[in-house]
Amino acid sequence: MKPAPFRYHAPRSVADAVGLLAERPGARLLSGGQSLMPMLNLRYVMPDDVIDLNRIDTLAGIAEEGGRVRIGGMTRQRDLERSPVVARHLPVMREALRWVGHIQTRNRGTIGGSLCHLDPAAELPAIAMLYDAEVSAISVRGERSIAMAEFPAFYMTPALEPDEALTAVTFTPWTGRTAFGFVEFSRRHGDFAVVSAACLLGYGPDGRIDRAALVLGGVGAAPLRLPDAEARLTGSRGTSEDFTEAAAFAERIEAMDDAHAGADYRRHLARVLTGRALAQAVARPAA
Amino acid sequence: MDDTIAVALRVNGRTFQGRCEPRTHLADFLRHELGLTGTHVGCEHGVCGACTVLVDGRAVRGCLMLAAQADGAEVRTVEGLAAADGTLHPLQAAFVEAHALQCGFCTPGILMTLVEVLNDTPDADEAEMREALSGNLCRCTGYQNIVKAALTAAKAVSGVRGA
Numbered sequence: 001m002k003p004a005p006f007r008y009h010a011p012r013s014v015a016d017a018v019g020l021l022a023e024r025p026g027a028r029l030l031s032g033g034q035s036l037m038p039m040l041n042l043r044y045v046m047p048d049d050v051i052d053l054n055r056i057d058t059l060a061g062i063a064e065e066g067g068r069v070r071i072g073g074m075t076r077q078r079d080l081e082r083s084p085v086v087a088r089h090l091p092v093m094r095e096a097l098r099w100v101g102h103i104q105t106r107n108r109g110t111i112g113g114s115l116c117h118l119d120p121a122a123e124l125p126a127i128a129m130l131y132d133a134e135v136s137a138i139s140v141r142g143e144r145s146i147a148m149a150e151f152p153a154f155y156m157t158p159a160l161e162p163d164e165a166l167t168a169v170t171f172t173p174w175t176g177r178t179a180f181g182f183v184e185f186s187r188r189h190g191d192f193a194v195v196s197a198a199c200l201l202g203y204g205p206d207g208r209i210d211r212a213a214l215v216l217g218g219v220g221a222a223p224l225r226l227p228d229a230e231a232r233l234t235g236s237r238g239t240s241e242d243f244t245e246a247a248a249f250a251e252r253i254e255a256m257d258d259a260h261a262g263a264d265y266r267r268h269l270a271r272v273l274t275g276r277a278l279a280q281a282v283a284r285p286a287a
Numbered sequence: 288m289d290d291t292i293a294v295a296l297r298v299n300g301r302t303f304q305g306r307c308e309p310r311t312h313l314a315d316f317l318r319h320e321l322g323l324t325g326t327h328v329g330c331e332h333g334v335c336g337a338c339t340v341l342v343d344g345r346a347v348r349g350c351l352m353l354a355a356q357a358d359g360a361e362v363r364t365v366e367g368l369a370a371a372d373g374t375l376h377p378l379q380a381a382f383v384e385a386h387a388l389q390c391g392f393c394t395p396g397i398l399m400t401l402v403e404v405l406n407d408t409p410d411a412d413e414a415e416m417r418e419a420l421s422g423n424l425c426r427c428t429g430y431q432n433i434v435k436a437a438l439t440a441a442k443a444v445s446g447v448r449g450a
Contacts, residue, residue, distance in 0.1 A: 001331060008292065008309030008355050030353075037312070037351040038332035050309070054356055078345070102422025104400060105333060107345040108352065189421040 003040035010052045014059065014138060014167065017051055022140045022163045024049045029165055031074055031113035034105045059112075059167060062086065069173060073112025073166045077124070081106060089173035092130065092180035092198055096123040099182075102190045112166045118156050120256070121192040121218035123184070125152075128169055129223040130198050130215045136168040143167075152222030174211070177203040179284070181277035184217070185269055187260075193218045194261045197250070197273035201238065201281050209238050214246070214274060219255040219266050226250055229274065238282060247275035294358045298323065299367030307354050314338035314349030316357070317364060325365040325395050329424075336423035339396035340364050346403040363402070365395035378402065378440040387436035389427035397423045401437050409445040413438060 009027075011017040021027055027049035030036055039045045053059055059074035062085050069089050071080070080086050081097040100106055100114075100123050114124040115135065125148075128135070133148045137160055146159060153159040160166065184196030195218040202211035212233040214226040229249035236242040248271060255266035291306040298321060305320040312331075317323045317340070329337035331350045338349035341363035368376040375383070378398050388394045397420065404411060404419045411419060416437050417430070425433060 002312075002315075003310040005308065005310055007290075008353065010355070033351050033353075033356075034333060034348075037348075037353075040310070041312070041331045041350065052353070052356060102336070103403065103419060104336060104339050104346045104348050104422050105351070107347050189418060 001041050001043060004043055004046040006040075006047055007049045008052065009049060010055045012055050014056055014165070017053060017056060018138055018140050018163065018165055020049070020051050021165060024051075025162060027051050029053055029116075031116070032076065032105075032109040033113075034101065034109040035113065035117040035119070053165070060110075064089070067172070067175075068170050070168050070170045071111055072168050073115075074110050075112075077101075077106040077109045077111065077114070078103070080111060090127075090131070090171055092182050092200060093124075093127045093171075095180070095182040096127050096196075096198065099123050099184055099186075099190075099193070099196070105190075111169055115151070115169060116158050116160070116166055118152055118158050118222065119192060120155065120221055120223070121194070121196065123182075123193070123196060123217065126196060126198055126215045126217040126223040128171075129225060130200055130213050131171045131173075132213075133172075134170045135166060136170065137164045138167050139164040145170075149225070155221040174200055174202050179203070179281040181280035181284075183273050183276045183280060185273060195219055195266055195269035195273055197270070197277040199274070199277045199281055201233070201278075203238075207237065209233050209236055209242075212246075214250075214277075216250060216253070216270050216274070219253060219270050221256070224253060226253075226274070228252075233278075238278075240279075243275055243278040243282075247271050247278065250274040292355055294320075294354050296357050296360050296362055298362045299364060305354075309353065309355055311354045312350050313340065313342070313352045313354050313357050313362075316354035317349065317362070320354075323364055323366055327392055327395055329392070329396075334424070335393070335396075336400065337393050337396040339399045339423065341399055341402060344403070344406075346400045363399070365398055368398060368402070376402075377443045378405070378436070381436040381440035381443065382433075385432045385436035385439060387428065387432040393423055393425040393427075397425070397433060401440065404437070405441055405444050409441045411438075411441060416441070 028047040030052045061072045135146045179201045184193035200213040204210035212230040229246040232246045251271035255263040257263040295304045327337040329335035333351045
């Protein structure tokens with residue numbers, strides 16, 4: 001199908017973009033277009049105005065600043081996949097990107113677009129949740145930052161005001177000896193996951209896990225951290241018994257029930273995949 | 288709302304100018320405004336890959352990009368693969384050789400995807416090639432011969448480079 005008619009705006013600066021957004025309620029921001037374009041083509045959305053962010057050069061880029069990695073909202077998924085900064089500091093993101101769509105969609109799709117579309121099974125929001133990333137947003141009223149934990153307002157809806165645009169996502173890499181895992185189950189490669197699981201483990205000088213983060217995608221309305229499982233792992237030696245017990249917490253969550261999979265099956269996958277992500281992490285320790 | 292906008296771009300090395308509605312996607316623009324019907328339109332929601340073209344060297348879904356967004360871009364389509372004298376691109380030659388197409392509807396998108404894959408990772412093994420092709424659907428062949436042709440072309444291309 002073809003989109004309903006709309007007015008097209010291609011601002012060259014962030015100030016112009018948020019100015020347009022403030023003037024035109026109901027306008028949609030077009031980033032990589034790998035979700036919005038299908039929604040326009042299928043007429044799931046019929047905005048009067050589309051504001052294209054692709055001509056704003058300052059919104060794309062990966063920068064290391066003060067031990068953090070700041071990624072512009074318009075940075076393409078394919079550029080993240082190939083970035084030495086991502087490979088060095090955020091290796092679990094690189095692993096997760098392999099599961100995001102296909103070459104052709106990663107060539108256009110952006111990190112900001114993924115976060116704002118906020119599909120419950122999408123990989124990049126799960127990675128942002130794993131790292132407690134910080135989302136930067138701007139409007140004509142000013143700039144603010146939002147903790148990733150607060151970013152999902154509800155199903156597929158970010159906690160942005162109608163006149164706000166995402167500008168960047170900032171990650172704090174884990175230092176010291178860390179390990180990571182990312183696994184997912186989908187019916188076909190490149191599909192959204194039925195369930196995905198990601199983990200980050202930090203080890204202290206005594207060889208015990210001193211920090212753990214676990215995230216499930218595809219089970220809830222938004223990516224879900226597993227604080228009970230993280231607590232179970234913290235201070236442990238990370239034996240297979242520790243992992244089995246931690247993974248068991250993943251089965252006690254409330255899961256979505258939809259045409260792709262029932263809630264019971266999702267809970268089962270959540271436990272199995274959490275276990276596999278942890279096993280992958282210790283089988284392949286990062287620096 | 289129905290105001291048209293001007294789009295100027297280079298396609299297969301030639302400069303084109305046209306006008307279209309803002310809602311026109313790139314694949315429709317190539318077909319209807321420029322008459323380049325080698326790019327096919329399948330699902331129009333980014334799943335089938337039939338409309339894949341190269342924009343500034345990168346394989347993208349032609350249905351998930353507005354023509355307006357390609358203003359100033361360098362586009363390559365299946366019409367730009369063979370040499371001016373008609374000599375087939377190594378990928379096209381390998382597809383003929385391996386019988387890698389039946390109805391041919393998906394073929395232009397697959398070829399344009401593989402142009403990028405062969406540029407980036409000419410040493411891709413079969414598993415990597417299958418992953419690279421996962422964004423292109425073919426309902427005739429079962430993919431066996433497509434993968435075979437892709438690997439043959441990759442070998443031909445890296446052979447040329449090594450020489």
